[in-house]
Amino acid sequence: MDLQVRSEVRGGWTVVAVSGELDADTVPVLSDHLEETPGERVVVDLSGVPFMDTTGLSLMLDWHRRLDGAGGQFRMASLQPSVHKLFRLTELTEVMHIHASVADATT
Numbered sequence: 001m002d003l004q005v006r007s008e009v010r011g012g013w014t015v016v017a018v019s020g021e022l023d024a025d026t027v028p029v030l031s032d033h034l035e036e037t038p039g040e041r042v043v044v045d046l047s048g049v050p051f052m053d054t055t056g057l058s059l060m061l062d063w064h065r066r067l068d069g070a071g072g073q074f075r076m077a078s079l080q081p082s083v084h085k086l087f088r089l090t091e092l093t094e095v096m097h098i099h100a101s102v103a104d105a106t107t
Helices: 027-036 054-069 081-089
Strands: 004-010 013-019 041-048 073-077 097-099
Touching: 004 027, 013 027, 027 054, 041 054, 054 073, 054 081
Parallel strands: 013 041, 041 073, 073 097
Antiparallel strands: 004 013
8 A cells, every 4th residue: 555645734733644554665755755844843644544563653753752852843643543552552652742633733
């Protein structure tokens, strides 16, 4: 399954919508897109991601550290149950900013 990524600005936030499986084969697509994404306030909408492996998890953690460490904000929204479970099992729900919806993440 190909990974589709698109961005739009909403109320001062860059919302990056991702669709498809996020794994070792597709992480470079999202990584490249995030590198080109302007702004210091980013929300990654994962509602279209039914599966994520540890390479996707590592990418999300890296961007969290990069933006939050530089005074920006990195949030994730609309995680499907299987993806949310990965964050729970690794206890990253305690560290990262995970929101039920993009609207919640951008307020």
